[in-house]
Amino acid sequence: MKKLCSILLVMAMTASMLMGCGGKGQDSDKEGKKETTKQEQKADPVxxxxxxxxxxxxxxxxxxxxxxxxxxxxxxxxxxxxxxxxxxxxxxxxxxxxxxxxxxxxxxxxxxxxxxxxxxxxxxxxxxxVLYIVESGDTVQSAADLKGKTIYASGKGSTPEYALSYILSSNGIDPASDVKIEWKSEHSECVAALANDPNGIAMLPEPFVTTAQTKNPNIRVALDLTEEWDKIQEGKEEKSxxxxxxxxxxxxxxxxxxxxxxxxxxxxxxxxxxxxxxxxxxxxxxxxxxxxxxxxxxxxxxxxxxxxxxxxxxxxxxxxxxxxxxxxxxxxxxxxxxxxxxxxxx
CATH class of the missing domain: 3.40.190.10 (Periplasmic binding protein-like II)
Structure with missing residues (x-):
């Protein structure tokens, strides 16, 4: 009887070990499948x-x-x-x-x-x-000085137009009647217009300000519109x-x-x-x-x-x-x- 019990005990332990090995193998297979899935899920180049x-x-x-x-x-x-x-x-x-x-x-x-x-x-x-008001002369020292002036600009219907309009109106200038804005299709056209008009004023972004200055060293930055915008925001609870x-x-x-x-x-x-x-x-x-x-x-x-x-x-x-x-x-x-x-x- 003792011998039979010993044999049964050994068989049980062997079965247990085999099951354990089988479980590890399944886990290993699962991990391998997960890794393969991750690789498969990686997006193809586009x-x-x-x-x-x-x-x-x-x-x-x-x-x-x-x-x-x-x-x-x-x-x-x-x-x-x-x-x-x-x-x-x-x-x-x-x-x-x-x-x-x-x-x-x-x-x-x-x-x-x-x-x-x-x-x-x-x-x-x-x-x-990056927007600036530039001129060859010395007539513009503040936003208020733009009243009655002609300004060459591009960017109608986008940021330049609305930024300029906001700054003008915030300084008591009606963009529709107090200034004349000549809209060009490209910034380079404003640079050309400025070169042909010694008394011209233009709104330009960089790097076109620098381009204009290389053609005419007398052109100076009269106003930084970012600074003018910030002045308007002073004292406001929600600033932009x-x-x-x-x-x-x-x-x-x-x-x-x-x-x-x-x-x-x-x-x-x-x-x-x-x-x-x-x-x-x-x-x-x-x-x-x-x-x-x-x-x-x-x-x-x-x-x-x-x-x-x-x-x-x-x-x-x-x-x-x-x-x-x-x-x-x-x-x-x-x-x-x-x-x-x-x-x-x-």
Whole structure:
């Protein structure tokens, strides 16, 4: 009997060990399947079509663009960049799906969101205030001095127009009757008009201020519109800042390619940091891509207020800016303030 019990005990222990080994094998198989699933779930590389305006928005991307062209980016996506002279070239391509991501004027992002019923999201702020009033003479010392003047400007229907209108009206000047604004289709046309008019006054962003000064050393910056905006905000409980540009994406593209969007933002942020910290090298790239000449870029880059702001900070700054524009003219932001889904959250 004792012998039989011993045999049964050994058989039971052996079975237990075999079951244990079998369990470990199953766990190992499960872990292997999980790892395989993770690899399978990794998004396939996609082609990302990007557009930027000829100015600070494109200047912040030059390192990104160059790395893409040289094949030194760490992600596997393919990027196609296009630099446009005006927002009118960008809008239809974004709406029609020919562009996936684009750098546009801050207010235009809101207009697109409203006009497409939420088919556009803002990813990040890329440019702060870069607008200036310049002249050859010495007639403008304050915003009030613009009354009765003729101002060459471009950017009608976008940030430049509404920023200028806000500053004029806040200083007691009616933009419709107290000044004459001659709208040009591109900033370069304003530079040309200024060169042909010794007494001319123009509203220009960098780097076009520097371009104008290289053609006429007598041109001086009379007003920094960012400073003028800040003066108006003094004493207000809810303050806003003057913003120039943002990066937007098609909502469908964001939903379908979340990893590609994250990779784009990582690359763009690194590019902005590089441009702000390496003026000489960045200027060469700006010249390489024909945005402005290398010499102009060397002087202009530190004054272009190129930045990268995303997440909650982006939402706070941009929503405040759009609220100011809405109070002035609801049409400037597409008729209504965007809802929360307008702001991309990382």
């Amino acid at each position: 082609e990302v079509n990007v557009m930027a305006l000829k100015g600070p928005t494109a200047m912040g991307m030059v390192k990104f663009m160059n790395d893409s062209d040289e094949g030194t980016l760490e992600d596997d996506n393919t990027y196609q960049f296009q630099i446009a002279a005006s927002a009118d070239e960008v809008t239809p391509k974004l709406v029609q799906g020919e562009a996936d991501i684009a750098a546009v004027p801050a207010n235009l992002a809101s207009v697109l969101y409203n006009n497409t019923k939420g088919k556009v999201q803002v990813l990040a702020i890329n440019t702060l205030g 800042a003057l913003l120039t540009g943002v990066v937007v994406a098609r909502t469908d593209f964001v939903k379908e390619n979340p990893e590609a969007v994250e990779s784009f933002l990582d690359n763009y942020e690194e590019s902005v940091e590089y441009v702000n910290e390496n003026t000489q090298e960045a200027a060469k790239l700006v010249g390489k891509y024909g945005i402005v000449t290398e010499e102009v870029a060397k002087t202009a880059l530190p004054k272009c207020n190129i930045t990268f702001v995303d997440g909650d900070d982006m939402k706070e700054q941009l929503s405040g800016y759009l609220a100011v524009l809405s109070e002035q003219n609801p049409k400037s932001i597409g008729g209504a303030l965007p809802k929360d889904d307008f702001y991309y959250s990382r």
